[in-house]
Amino acid sequence: MRVQRYVLVLLTVLASLGLRAQTDSLRVSLLTCAPGTEVYQLYGHTALRVQDVGRGMDVVFNYGVFDFKAPNFMWRFILGQCDYMVAAYPFQGFLQDYEKRGSQVTEQVLALTNEEKARLVSNLATNSLPQNRTYRYNFLLNNCTTKARDMIEQAVDGHVVYPKQTENPTYRTMLHRYSHDYPWDETGCDLLLGAACDTVLSDRACQFLPEHLMQCMDGAQIYDDDDNRRPLVGETNIILPDMPEKRIEPAATTWQGRLLEWMTPTRAALCLLVICLLVMAAEWYWGRMWWGVDMVLMTVQGIMGILVCFMLLFSQHPTVDSNWQAWVLNPLPLLCMPWVVRSARRKKTCPYHYFNLLWLALFVLFMAWIPQTFCAPMLPLALVLLTRPISYYLNYHR
Numbered sequence: 001m002r003v004q005r006y007v008l009v010l011l012t013v014l015a016s017l018g019l020r021a022q023t024d025s026l027r028v029s030l031l032t033c034a035p036g037t038e039v040y041q042l043y044g045h046t047a048l049r050v051q052d053v054g055r056g057m058d059v060v061f062n063y064g065v066f067d068f069k070a071p072n073f074m075w076r077f078i079l080g081q082c083d084y085m086v087a088a089y090p091f092q093g094f095l096q097d098y099e100k101r102g103s104q105v106t107e108q109v110l111a112l113t114n115e116e117k118a119r120l121v122s123n124l125a126t127n128s129l130p131q132n133r134t135y136r137y138n139f140l141l142n143n144c145t146t147k148a149r150d151m152i153e154q155a156v157d158g159h160v161v162y163p164k165q166t167e168n169p170t171y172r173t174m175l176h177r178y179s180h181d182y183p184w185d186e187t188g189c190d191l192l193l194g195a196a197c198d199t200v201l202s203d204r205a206c207q208f209l210p211e212h213l214m215q216c217m218d219g220a221q222i223y224d225d226d227d228n229r230r231p232l233v234g235e236t237n238i239i240l241p242d243m244p245e246k247r248i249e250p251a252a253t254t255w256q257g258r259l260l261e262w263m264t265p266t267r268a269a270l271c272l273l274v275i276c277l278l279v280m281a282a283e284w285y286w287g288r289m290w291w292g293v294d295m296v297l298m299t300v301q302g303i304m305g306i307l308v309c310f311m312l313l314f315s316q317h318p319t320v321d322s323n324w325q326a327w328v329l330n331p332l333p334l335l336c337m338p339w340v341v342r343s344a345r346r347k348k349t350c351p352y353h354y355f356n357l358l359w360l361a362l363f364v365l366f367m368a369w370i371p372q373t374f375c376a377p378m379l380p381l382a383l384v385l386l387t388r389p390i391s392y393y394l395n396y397h398r
Helices: 003-017 073-078 089-103 112-125 143-156 171-179 182-191 208-217 255-262 265-286 289-315 332-345 351-366 380-395
Strands: 026-035 043-050 057-065 083-090 105-108 133-138 160-162 219-221 229-231 233-241
Touching: 026 112, 026 208, 043 112, 043 143, 043 208, 057 089, 057 143, 083 089, 083 112, 105 143, 105 208, 112 143, 143 160, 160 182, 160 332, 171 182, 182 265, 182 289, 208 233, 265 289, 265 380, 289 332, 289 380, 332 351, 351 380
Parallel strands: none
Antiparallel strands: 026 043, 026 105, 043 057, 057 083, 083 133, 105 233, 160 219, 219 229
8 A cells, every 4th residue: 555655746746846857767568468277367457557767666457456355346337336446566567467367568658748658657646546546447447457548548638540340240259259168157247148149349449458449559549630640659569578388277186176177157057958858758658756856957048047137127237137048047947946846746747847938949949139249158047958848748648
């Protein structure tokens, strides 16, 4: 805290002076950090670096800071009401964190005028004061990357024009580029993100990812009121090389470890489908229903449904309120489970099975036309659940 107070005071004084001779020694850069292996590192990171060669100062402004000990942090994070902060601290401390995890750090030095640099530093310093540093975080719309971009745009004289993109992706396709090697993390995100995540994005909306913003900055131009233009980035340097050897996890040497590596969510769902088909065959052969299977499947389905429907109805996270997967994953099975088990034990027909058969069959039939990319194991999971009403129907009408 003492270091941060010193940095803020020094930057505020420097920016408020606005002396041309002194701002010549200022150097402002955009830092782009390559992704890591942890869940919160998968998409990389962005920060702003301010150097004053004359005063020997080298500071990073990081908009990705949060207080995990804040009251109700996890609850507010689930609700999409999580507040992040911007913090200023020495550059070397920032760099050491990424050196430990082996991630490349790229610096783009901004080709700003002295007035623009002074304005940007002043805005950053003011933004970092305790009364101003907190902002409402939004993973897709208002994160560490978009905040850094917005601060740069606010400081320039004129407006920034970015190069036209060659493709128009969706949020989901952009996220998948970074999570395809982590199937469980990818499935967890796809389970909660709804149809709005599959809409085509504008060029500006694509800049929520650090590496994509870095690519856009390379060809960005500043246009003044007279339509004169100049590049936004003066030079690009790799200040920390990629070190993949630091990110390599120990290879699994036991059969349990190799099994966990092989068992992706889709493969797990397919294995469960095979088991449920074998259960169907056994129930048909012995002429009796195993209601314990219903209890397990309906419990898991209901718990997952509570999560999906809670996010859909109450969370402020972007795109979660348009999730068609609630068609299959909802709390209804938990409410109907006692009815289903009681009917099975008494060997009586339960109307829930007929409703469930029609409901799941409609989903499987129409899911190709629903404007949403479902999580990879969704189809086999729907078929798993569909085996239960089919088995009951076959045994009731044999």
